[in-house]
Amino acid sequence: MTSPKQALAHPASSAEAAPGSQPGAARGAHGRGTPPPEDKSPWRSRLYRWDMKASPYVFIAPFFVIFGAFSLIPLLYTAWYSLHDVQLSSLDTQTWAGLDNYQNLLSSDFFWNALKNTFTIGVISTVPQLMAAIGLAHLLNYRLRGSTVWRVVMLTPYATSVAAATLVFTLLYSWDGGMVNWLLDFVGIDPINWRESDWGSQFAVSSIVIWRWTGYNALIYLAAMQAIPADLYESAAIDGANRWQQFIHVTVPQLRPTILFTVVVSTIGATQLFGEPLLFGGVSGSKGGSEHQYQTLGLYMYDQGWIIGNLGKASAIAWSMFLILLIVAAINLLVTRRLRKSQ
Amino acid sequence: MTTSELTLPQAEPQAGKKRGPSRRVMGAGKQLHAGPVTYLVLAVFALVSLAPLVWTAIAASRTDHRLAETPPPLWFGGNLFKNMQTAWDEAGLGTAMLNSVIVAGAITISTVLFSTLAGFAFAKLRFRFSGFLLLLTIGTMMIPPQLAVVPLYLWMADLGWSNQLQTVILPTLVTAFGTFFMRQYLVQALPSELIEAARVDGASSIRVVWHVVFPAARPAMAVLGLLTFVFAWNDFLWPIIALNQQNPTVQVALNSLGTGYVPDQAVIMAGAFLGTLPLLIAFILFGKQIVGGIMQGAIKG
Numbered sequence: 253m254t255s256p257k258q259a260l261a262h263p264a265s266s267a268e269a270a271p272g273s274q275p276g277a278a279r280g281a282h283g284r285g286t287p288p289p290e291d292k293s294p295w296r297s298r299l300y301r302w303d304m305k306a307s308p309y310v311f312i313a314p315f316f317v318i319f320g321a322f323s324l325i326p327l328l329y330t331a332w333y334s335l336h337d338v339q340l341s342s343l344d345t346q347t348w349a350g351l352d353n354y355q356n357l358l359s360s361d362f363f364w365n366a367l368k369n370t371f372t373i374g375v376i377s378t379v380p381q382l383m384a385a386i387g388l389a390h391l392l393n394y395r396l397r398g399s400t401v402w403r404v405v406m407l408t409p410y411a412t413s414v415a416a417a418t419l420v421f422t423l424l425y426s427w428d429g430g431m432v433n434w435l436l437d438f439v440g441i442d443p444i445n446w447r448e449s450d451w452g453s454q455f456a457v458s459s460i461v462i463w464r465w466t467g468y469n470a471l472i473y474l475a476a477m478q479a480i481p482a483d484l485y486e487s488a489a490i491d492g493a494n495r496w497q498q499f500i501h502v503t504v505p506q507l508r509p510t511i512l513f514t515v516v517v518s519t520i521g522a523t524q525l526f527g528e529p530l531l532f533g534g535v536s537g538s539k540g541g542s543e544h545q546y547q548t549l550g551l552y553m554y555d556q557g558w559i560i561g562n563l564g565k566a567s568a569i570a571w572s573m574f575l576i577l578l579i580v581a582a583i584n585l586l587v588t589r590r591l592r593k594s595q
Numbered sequence: 596m597t598t599s600e601l602t603l604p605q606a607e608p609q610a611g612k613k614r615g616p617s618r619r620v621m622g623a624g625k626q627l628h629a630g631p632v633t634y635l636v637l638a639v640f641a642l643v644s645l646a647p648l649v650w651t652a653i654a655a656s657r658t659d660h661r662l663a664e665t666p667p668p669l670w671f672g673g674n675l676f677k678n679m680q681t682a683w684d685e686a687g688l689g690t691a692m693l694n695s696v697i698v699a700g701a702i703t704i705s706t707v708l709f710s711t712l713a714g715f716a717f718a719k720l721r722f723r724f725s726g727f728l729l730l731l732t733i734g735t736m737m738i739p740p741q742l743a744v745v746p747l748y749l750w751m752a753d754l755g756w757s758n759q760l761q762t763v764i765l766p767t768l769v770t771a772f773g774t775f776f777m778r779q780y781l782v783q784a785l786p787s788e789l790i791e792a793a794r795v796d797g798a799s800s801i802r803v804v805w806h807v808v809f810p811a812a813r814p815a816m817a818v819l820g821l822l823t824f825v826f827a828w829n830d831f832l833w834p835i836i837a838l839n840q841q842n843p844t845v846q847v848a849l850n851s852l853g854t855g856y857v858p859d860q861a862v863i864m865a866g867a868f869l870g871t872l873p874l875l876i877a878f879i880l881f882g883k884q885i886v887g888g889i890m891q892g893a894i895k896g
Contacts, residue, residue, distance in 0.1 A: 322743060322765065391629070413828070416867040421647065424650070434666050573742075
């Protein structure tokens with residue numbers, strides 16, 4: 253238990269045990285690019301050269317093998333299956349279906365509903381989350397008593413899995429005896445049916461995402477804030493900017509690349525949103541509520557593929573998600589370019 | 596002069612150098628002490644972060660009947676261990692915890708090992724297409740896991756692997772995030788002169804990795820290990836497709852609980868609490884390192 257902790261706390265502690273090796277480093281520096289000692293046999297030097305050439309590829313091979321086998325080839329097969337009729341009940345018979353699955357999707361109200369829900373929930377979970385995260389990061393950037401403890405506390409929701417968090421929030425939002433409605437009652441608000449109402453259920457699902465990720469994003473912003481040079485603030489202060497103006501005119505512009513990064517990551521996450529609405533729905537979770545009011549694309553795909561059993565259609569949904577992400581990424585790139593040029 | 600003697604001392608000033616600047620260029624906010632209002636707002640954030648977890652434990656110590664009543668319980672009852680026992684036995688949390696330890700443990704060890712190798716290659720070795728391959732690696736992070744699950748499911752069924760742990764271990768043996776994380780660390784923390792010095796001594800690549808790269812990478816490997824373990828423990832989509840309640844991971848067991856496997860809210864909360872407990876303990880022990888790792892990955896990402 254203690255040894256990894258020590259290693260983390262003193263990354264270089266073992267280094268102190270081996271002093272006096274500077275000569276070796278110096279020799280390495282002036283020996284830059286020299287071949288290995290000549291007394292080696294030609295066979296060995298050939299082996300050495302081969303080792304130099306091949307080792308980089310050997311080192312990166314595991315990643316690309318795993319990526320190829322479990323992401324790239326499946327991705328292509330998913331495209332292939334999306335053009336076939338593949339049923340969970342008869343996996344061995346796959347008949348060509350052309351674009352039927354896609355046509356089926358485009359004419360399905362559920363698909364458009366899921367697309368709309370994914371977008372809505374994505375916006376109401378991402379925008380407040382990132383804004384709260386910037387504010388929180390700003391506070392964490394003060395000189396605080398026990399700053400590490402504060403940071404760890406803000407990150408604890410991240411330790412909670414989607415499943416555990418959603419089970420708890422579902423109970424907090426429940427109609428009978430739920431904590432949220434009980435608290436609302438104190439401030440004179442009538443109980444809300446978080447399960448059935450349109451915006452109520454979408455807000456509830458979003459709040460789980462916000463709860464889990466705000467602290468994580470705050471730490472990312474905090475890291476970026478700490479890299480902002482102090483003289484920028486000093487010159488702003490000399491120009492008479494108050495703290496709020498400094499935040500708006502120094503901090504936020506300096507954070508722009510980080511903000512874009514978190515927007516991209518959150519968008520990818522929002523497009524795939526699945527576990528929260530699934531478990532929020534309880535027994536018939538894959539439908540996303542009695543009126544499909546919080547059925548996202550990820551959930552729709554799972555429902556079509558593994559509950560209804562139409563894996564071909566599920567493949568088509570997966571590829572639609574991917575295409576949507578690519579479009580969003582392209583828009584993002586354009587916006588980033590535009591912003592850079594305008595600077 | 597052996598390579599192991601060469602490696603370590605160099606890593607020391609380098610690591611110090613890496614941390615130095617960030618401390619000097621702290622934003623202006625850092626120079627000001629926090630006032631009472633700051634502490635108050637932070638306390639509200641902390642309350643919102645922690646309250647659902649504390650309340651999970653409170654709900655887990657009550658009865659199903661009590662949880663349906665208003666007002667909701669605000670303090671612990673006496674049924675915590677009884678409910679945890681039920682979750683452990685009837686909801687399969689016992690098997691699930693063991694399975695999750697195996698799955699997350701295997702994924703962590705393999706991801707850290709392979710990511711370090713690949714990260715080292717991208718950071719310090721020169722080879723054709725290295726820039727392109729690194730970009731490709733980063734680009735793969737954009738691909739949603741949904742794009743792979745249908746074929747994976749069909750193949751695993753073909754192999755007769757349905758419901759076996761290797762189905763959820765194999766696809767995640769090494770990640771793009773881990774590779775990039777280690778690359779970013781090693782670019783700074785591992786001086787190229789060390790590798791060259793070892794090369795001059797005729798060290799093979801394996802010796803260089805063992806005696807130069809691993810010692811220099813150790814702090815980042817530990818942090819990546821923690822982050823990977825959290826990720827693997829909480830992974831949801833593919834496990835609930837590939838596994839079922841017969842041989843679940845923790846997330847699969849929690850999913851079963853959520854869909855009415857044991858229709859008792861207090862037991863469900865006990866399951867959620869048990870399933871989160873290992874990571875909460877990890878956060879208490881290594882919270883500082885996990886926070887550091889996320890912040891470190893962020894600056895460079």
